[in-house]
Amino acid sequence: MSSLIVLALAYTLLSNASRFIDVDQLPDPLRSTLRPDVLPPTQALVQAIVDLVRGPEKQPPPDEPAHMHHHVHTSDHVGVLLQQGVTLQTSLLITTGRVLFGMVVGAPLGILIGLLIGLSRRVDDYVHPIYVLVRSIPPLALITYIMLWLGHTEAHRLIPIVYAVATTMVIPTYHGVRDLASTYLVAARSLGARGWLLLRRVLLPAAGPAVLSGLRYALAIAWMTAVGSEMLMADNGMGNLIVGGGMWASRFQTRSDPAVVMVGILALAAAGWLMDSGARLLTIRLTRWAR
Amino acid sequence: MSTDAPRMRLEAADVGYTYPGQPPTRALDSLTVSIADNEFVALLGPVGCGKTTLLRIFAGFLTPTQGVVRCDGASVDGPSWQRGYVLQESAIFPWMSVRENLEFGLLAKGMEPEARRAVSDELLRLLGLSGFEAAYPKQLSSGMSKMVEVARVLATDPSMLLLDEPFGALDAQTRARMQDELARLWEQRRKTVVFVTHDVEEALYLADRIVVLTARPGRVQQQLKVALARPRPLETRFAPEFSALKRQVWESLRS
Amino acid sequence: MSLVQRNRIKRALLSLGAIAVVYGIAAEIGRWVLPHRIWMDVHYIDNVELLPTYESLAEELAFLIQSWILPSSILVSTGRILAGFLLGSVVGIVVGLATGRAARLEYVADPWTTLLRFTPALALLPLYVIWFGYGEASKILLIATSVAVVAMLGAHQAVRGVPQVYLDAARALGASPRLIFRKIVLPAAFPQIFASLRVALALAWVTIVVAELIDAKMPSLGYLLALAGAYPRVPQMLIGLATIGALVFLSDMLALSLHAKVTRWMRRTG
Numbered sequence A: 001m002s003s004l005i006v007l008a009l010a011y012t013l014l015s016n017a018s019r020f021i022d023v024d025q026l027p028d029p030l031r032s033t034l035r036p037d038v039l040p041p042t043q044a045l046v047q048a049i050v051d052l053v054r055g056p057e058k059q060p061p062p063d064e065p066a067h068m069h070h071h072v073h074t075s076d077h078v079g080v081l082l083q084q085g086v087t088l089q090t091s092l093l094i095t096t097g098r099v100l101f102g103m104v105v106g107a108p109l110g111i112l113i114g115l116l117i118g119l120s121r122r123v124d125d126y127v128h129p130i131y132v133l134v135r136s137i138p139p140l141a142l143i144t145y146i147m148l149w150l151g152h153t154e155a156h157r158l159i160p161i162v163y164a165v166a167t168t169m170v171i172p173t174y175h176g177v178r179d180l181a182s183t184y185l186v187a188a189r190s191l192g193a194r195g196w197l198l199l200r201r202v203l204l205p206a207a208g209p210a211v212l213s214g215l216r217y218a219l220a221i222a223w224m225t226a227v228g229s230e231m232l233m234a235d236n237g238m239g240n241l242i243v244g245g246g247m248w249a250s251r252f253q254t255r256s257d258p259a260v261v262m263v264g265i266l267a268l269a270a271a272g273w274l275m276d277s278g279a280r281l282l283t284i285r286l287t288r289w290a291r
Numbered sequence B: 001m002s003t004d005a006p007r008m009r010l011e012a013a014d015v016g017y018t019y020p021g022q023p024p025t026r027a028l029d030s031l032t033v034s035i036a037d038n039e040f041v042a043l044l045g046p047v048g049c050g051k052t053t054l055l056r057i058f059a060g061f062l063t064p065t066q067g068v069v070r071c072d073g074a075s076v077d078g079p080s081w082q083r084g085y086v087l088q089e090s091a092i093f094p095w096m097s098v099r100e101n102l103e104f105g106l107l108a109k110g111m112e113p114e115a116r117r118a119v120s121d122e123l124l125r126l127l128g129l130s131g132f133e134a135a136y137p138k139q140l141s142s143g144m145s146k147m148v149e150v151a152r153v154l155a156t157d158p159s160m161l162l163l164d165e166p167f168g169a170l171d172a173q174t175r176a177r178m179q180d181e182l183a184r185l186w187e188q189r190r191k192t193v194v195f196v197t198h199d200v201e202e203a204l205y206l207a208d209r210i211v212v213l214t215a216r217p218g219r220v221q222q223q224l225k226v227a228l229a230r231p232r233p234l235e236t237r238f239a240p241e242f243s244a245l246k247r248q249v250w251e252s253l254r255s
Numbered sequence C: 001m002s003l004v005q006r007n008r009i010k011r012a013l014l015s016l017g018a019i020a021v022v023y024g025i026a027a028e029i030g031r032w033v034l035p036h037r038i039w040m041d042v043h044y045i046d047n048v049e050l051l052p053t054y055e056s057l058a059e060e061l062a063f064l065i066q067s068w069i070l071p072s073s074i075l076v077s078t079g080r081i082l083a084g085f086l087l088g089s090v091v092g093i094v095v096g097l098a099t100g101r102a103a104r105l106e107y108v109a110d111p112w113t114t115l116l117r118f119t120p121a122l123a124l125l126p127l128y129v130i131w132f133g134y135g136e137a138s139k140i141l142l143i144a145t146s147v148a149v150v151a152m153l154g155a156h157q158a159v160r161g162v163p164q165v166y167l168d169a170a171r172a173l174g175a176s177p178r179l180i181f182r183k184i185v186l187p188a189a190f191p192q193i194f195a196s197l198r199v200a201l202a203l204a205w206v207t208i209v210v211a212e213l214i215d216a217k218m219p220s221l222g223y224l225l226a227l228a229g230a231y232p233r234v235p236q237m238l239i240g241l242a243t244i245g246a247l248v249f250l251s252d253m254l255a256l257s258l259h260a261k262v263t264r265w266m267r268r269t270g
Helices: A002-015 A042-054 A076-083 A088-119 A121-135 A139-150 A154-190 A195-233 A238-243 A258-286 B051-059 B098-109 B113-127 B142-155 B172-188 B200-206 B234-238 B240-254 C003-033 C054-066 C069-101 C103-118 C121-132 C136-160 C164-172 C177-214 C221-230 C234-262
Strands: B008-019 B025-036 B040-044 B066-071 B083-086 B160-164 B192-197 B209-213 B220-225 C038-040 C043-045
Touching: A002 A042, A042 A088, A042 A258, A088 A121, A088 A154, A088 A195, A088 A238, A088 A258, A121 A154, A121 C003, A121 C234, A139 A154, A139 A195, A139 C177, A139 C221, A139 C234, A154 A195, A195 A238, A195 A258, A195 C103, A195 C121, A195 C177, A238 A258, A238 C121, A258 C103, A258 C121, B008 B051, B008 B192, B025 B051, B025 B066, B025 B192, B025 B220, B040 B051, B040 B200, B051 B066, B051 B083, B051 B160, B051 B192, B083 B142, B083 C164, B098 B113, B098 B142, B098 C177, B113 B142, B113 B172, B142 B160, B142 B172, B172 B200, B192 B200, B200 B234, B200 B240, B209 B240, B220 B240, B234 B240, C054 C069, C054 C234, C069 C136, C069 C177, C069 C221, C069 C234, C103 C136, C121 C136, C121 C177, C136 C177, C164 C177, C177 C221, C177 C234, C221 C234
Parallel strands: B040 B192, B040 B209, B083 B160, B160 B192
Antiparallel strands: B008 B025, B008 B066, B209 B220, C038 C043
16 A cells, blocks of 8 residues: 555656756656646646546536637546536446446356356367357457447447456366366265255366456456447447547547646546456455365 | 485475465475485375475475475575476476487576587486487377376486476376386486375385375375385285385374 | 276267258348348348358358458467466566465565455456557556466465475475475466466457457457447457457467366376
């Protein structure tokens, strides 16, 4: 924790350096690093956070001339975002929602496939090669193709996330069933255990730890895919916030404000870390017997 | 002084050790024992009596929480090749060949490659492993692998050997063979040996003296001199003196 | 080759063949059934093959190869990955080894690594573009960053995970800390480091594709996809996807065989 504070302080010093010393006198690369448009000062970051959290101004009443209430935002980037009604909180929530959707739909799918190919050697021989080919295609690359089928819909953005989570969960499940649980399954079967009992009392606990750690990894993948999906094709969510709003054609051509980007990155890192910690605690609680 | 009292190599005076934890575990308590030069001592005791702990203290990996341990009169200050230590678990380096394993201690000493090779050749011959020098540990049986570990420690020619149940994981036949090997090696290059085991027969077969430890916390229960003639061939195991001593030890363990 | 292996290959070929056949049929049916005109945000586009037949795929492939578009895209993208991967893995491994070795260093590096770990690599792209412009540097550095983070974690855990028995045995033989690091820690940690590099490679591919999609410039595989998406020209898109998939698959196979070769000492034969 304290190292974080030290980091924050050091950054504040560095980013404000241009205020106190004439940066142009310094040699490159110091010169090009310490400029405020490269390293946004901490105040700018705070300002951006405040702006984005507070959200768009209320619309002026129609009979008053608009220019009288024109609020000057810290940057165009922020302005564009606020015009679209984007705030930091809503973006974060939206992205989190997409991530959770991807996990809830994709994980069972991937686990199911992993179970099937793990339990039956025959199914493994048939399905595994297909899986290997399918997972070789990055989910976000697919997004361009899916758009042709589904257009700019929410499904179009969510499918890559589901796909990414599902393909990620197959291998840990497979490993858990094949390598970890197989001996126990044989022993239990020879004791006469069948079906549901076998599943719940032997397979689940034996393969569980591998699956759980796979879930943590899939969570990280889901975040990345969600943000990427939003950067490419959404008008809400964190990815959109970072890239600067605007529609597909005009986005990323606009003047990105580094303060906003940094704020976005920090928010994503914080959110990701929170979710991962939660997942880790859950894993620890559920696998107490393995310790 | 022409009559020499045997020189004490290792001394533990009133040693105690407590493992930290919830709750802390008292492994050793007021333990006093001395090992003389060139003596083969077996530490015998039930599971959990602290014999591994004592050995690790002798080896220099643990500092007693109570009492004092001395080696050649000086306090023990950490591991040293002078006190060759063979662990209970398999510690042969899997990424090195047999020869590289054997030469590792010599490498640590800064010996030149030709000199190292000479030593490892000798050891390979001694162990009957000539032809296996380029093999990797995964290709060896567990018995062989353990012998390589013992030889690895012998390579640096320490005057003391600390062995922690080295043959514990082996099957009965291999174990008997390894015991013979060890006895043979010891006859050839006499050293001070502290040998931890829970196997009574093994202790009787190999040692000059048996130190029996109590259950946790470990203390010295009894010390027995093994007055069997050396060298000890296979028949020794069936001699009446052997059985008598065995009974004595069992009784000691049971009390 | 054993019977089991032969069966396995047979079944693999069977299912892959089946997929190919099913696709061919679906494409033929699709020609009649699927819409040919789709809505692209602001207008309709005609003549779109949503499921291109093998015929059109072959045509498109021939065109892309002959016009050198596909080969040059492959070269450029692969080159970027290679550069980023090398840079990132070296930096990541060195830092990971250092933090694994010295607990104090870990304390200092911890907030950095946590931050970088939970930042989706792609989110860094706009920042890198601001800092390094639209050229090669930003993309290569992006890949290097994501690879470095994975490699660093892998190296760190690998060093920490070296079984204590080996360290104890080495110390008991009188080895100095430097010797222990060189001859014990590094070889023991190597398999795990290699495994994390495999993961990093897959991550690098994902990153480069999206980075090229966002900052689409010729020639690159991402650009190929973006272009195909803009027209839209579906055969080109599918070929682009297949090419990327093939490259990912090949590089993973390569990494896997390298791993097997290097960790020969690990597998028990006796």
